[in-house]
Amino acid sequence: MKTNLTNRFWNLCAADFLSPKDLVRHAVLIVLAFGVAHAFGLREYTSFLNGTTGSMELGYELSALLGLIYLLLYFATVLLVPILILAALLATLWLKYYQRNAP
Amino acid sequence: MTQGRRIGISLMALLIATALWLPLVHLFFSKPATSFFQATAVSPKARELAARHLQLWTDPPLRARELQRMRASNAEWDFMGRSFLVWSLANMALRDPATKSGNLETMDRIIEETIRLEQQEGITFFLMSYAKTNSYLVQPARSLFIDGEIALMLAARRMVEEKPEYKELLAQRVNVIADGLQRSPHMLLESYPNECWMFDHCIALCAIRLADHLDRTDHSRLISDWIAMAKQKLVHPESGLLTACFTAKGQPLDGPEGSTLWMVAHCLQILDEDFARDQYQRTRKELGETLLGFGYAHEWPSSWRGPADVDSGPIIPVLNISAGSSGLAFIGASSFGDEAYLKTLSTTLDFSAFPKRKAGALKYCASNQVGDAALLYAATLGPLWEKVKVKGLQ
Numbered sequence: 001m002k003t004n005l006t007n008r009f010w011n012l013c014a015a016d017f018l019s020p021k022d023l024v025r026h027a028v029l030i031v032l033a034f035g036v037a038h039a040f041g042l043r044e045y046t047s048f049l050n051g052t053t054g055s056m057e058l059g060y061e062l063s064a065l066l067g068l069i070y071l072l073l074y075f076a077t078v079l080l081v082p083i084l085i086l087a088a089l090l091a092t093l094w095l096k097y098y099q100r101n102a103p
Numbered sequence: 104m105t106q107g108r109r110i111g112i113s114l115m116a117l118l119i120a121t122a123l124w125l126p127l128v129h130l131f132f133s134k135p136a137t138s139f140f141q142a143t144a145v146s147p148k149a150r151e152l153a154a155r156h157l158q159l160w161t162d163p164p165l166r167a168r169e170l171q172r173m174r175a176s177n178a179e180w181d182f183m184g185r186s187f188l189v190w191s192l193a194n195m196a197l198r199d200p201a202t203k204s205g206n207l208e209t210m211d212r213i214i215e216e217t218i219r220l221e222q223q224e225g226i227t228f229f230l231m232s233y234a235k236t237n238s239y240l241v242q243p244a245r246s247l248f249i250d251g252e253i254a255l256m257l258a259a260r261r262m263v264e265e266k267p268e269y270k271e272l273l274a275q276r277v278n279v280i281a282d283g284l285q286r287s288p289h290m291l292l293e294s295y296p297n298e299c300w301m302f303d304h305c306i307a308l309c310a311i312r313l314a315d316h317l318d319r320t321d322h323s324r325l326i327s328d329w330i331a332m333a334k335q336k337l338v339h340p341e342s343g344l345l346t347a348c349f350t351a352k353g354q355p356l357d358g359p360e361g362s363t364l365w366m367v368a369h370c371l372q373i374l375d376e377d378f379a380r381d382q383y384q385r386t387r388k389e390l391g392e393t394l395l396g397f398g399y400a401h402e403w404p405s406s407w408r409g410p411a412d413v414d415s416g417p418i419i420p421v422l423n424i425s426a427g428s429s430g431l432a433f434i435g436a437s438s439f440g441d442e443a444y445l446k447t448l449s450t451t452l453d454f455s456a457f458p459k460r461k462a463g464a465l466k467y468c469a470s471n472q473v474g475d476a477a478l479l480y481a482a483t484l485g486p487l488w489e490k491v492k493v494k495g496l497q
């Protein structure tokens with residue numbers, strides 16, 4: 001079981017550019033990065049959007065940077081990850097169909 | 104299969120996936136408009152927002168941290184956060200008598216501290232720093248922004264339950280405002296040196312309207328004269344929308360600004376209901392938008408291009424989404440029963456304002472205390488206005 005998971009993990013890492021596996025790999029990485037940002041409480045720093053600093057100690061610029069990182073990862077997770085997974089599924093089906101019907 | 108063909112298939116799959124997914128995103132954040140605003144009860148979201156604000160007023164270190172963060176950007180927000188909260192608590196107490204006692208206690212604490220700070224620190228304590236760099240035209244200096252909102256806080260409190268000590272305080276503010284408007288050759292009063300705001304005038308007139316209801320005084324002529332003047336001199340011709348900011352002589356300093364107009368339309372409901380509806384419909388048409396199920400608002404109509412100010416909030420380019428205008432659009436949509444737009448605004452709020460819930464309290468991380476207070480007001484408005492509404496003052 002562990003060997004199988006490890007093999008699958010390395011297969012994912014070795015995926016070709018824009019292959020279905022590559023799309024899934026990017027989706028996983030985005031979700032992991034977002035999870036880390038969320039766990040570290042970067043959500044609080046999104047107040048820069050209304051001109052309020054997230055932390056007086058860190059200052060406006062650094063707070064805004066942290067808020068921006070969270071913002072980008074959040075939108076990537078909500079918008080891009082489903083697109084990547086859906087695209088991976090479509091591309092997989094498309095490629096299988098192409099290979100089945102190739103002369 | 105060649106790599107080129109495989110990449111082409113993946114790119115096409117990405118395009119199709121995008122076209123499929125984007126129109127569906129809003130469904131994961133969409134709730135009925137009644138989850139935000141209910142005409143005859145206090146909505147679940149209003150209770151959660153109120154809980155957070157009540158927490159701030161019972162936890163001094165927490166409040167101090169929030170205020171410090173806000174005042175670093177804009178001292179006005181400290182003041183307006185108080186105003187919106189007091190007005191909200193008044194509406195909630197009128198809708199839900201079980202909350203009256205607790206709400207009155209908090210309202211009194213806010214009002215008394217606000218007046219004390221004004222007296223102790225001067226009017227500029229709640230104003231942006233440029234209030235100190237020039238002299239007010241009318242002396243002694245007064246800010247209609249401060250006078251009007253304090254007056255409306257006092258009036259709102261008394262509408263819930265009479266408090267004799269506030270009767271004289273309200274009368275003093277109303278007299279200062281009414282006398283000032285009558286003495287001014289242009290019926291305009293400064294909020295900042297030679298800077299007058301539509302927002303502040305409308306709130307001040309609402310305070311006078313409520314005071315008339317409470318104390319059986321009659322300023323209806325003053326109110327109708329002011330509205331007539333505004334219709335004639337303070338309207339942006341291309342859009343028909345009221346101008347946000349002008350000099351003491353009525354010369355425009357700005358155009359019609361979303362972060363002003365939504366609240367102005369709401370205020371006009373008890374000053375001139377027909378004009379209120381006209382302004383809301385125009386504002387909705389010129390500034391309100393919905394895209395893929397998400398509602399938002401612009402700061403300026405297409406016929407005006409002006410610089411954003413601190414009230415506008417950040418403007419997201421391409422779509423020209425204004426955080427300030429979009430937030431205040433809730434007040435307009437709730438006021439005029441625009442459930443469809445309110446629902447889409449609420450969807451955007453839950454999607455992009457990062458709600459955070461803890462122990463029954465709700466705050467939006469992308470907002471701040473005054474933004475959340477304005478949302479609370481939008482979620483609770485109605486009862487104060489219903490008590491005094493008139494139709495089309497002559």
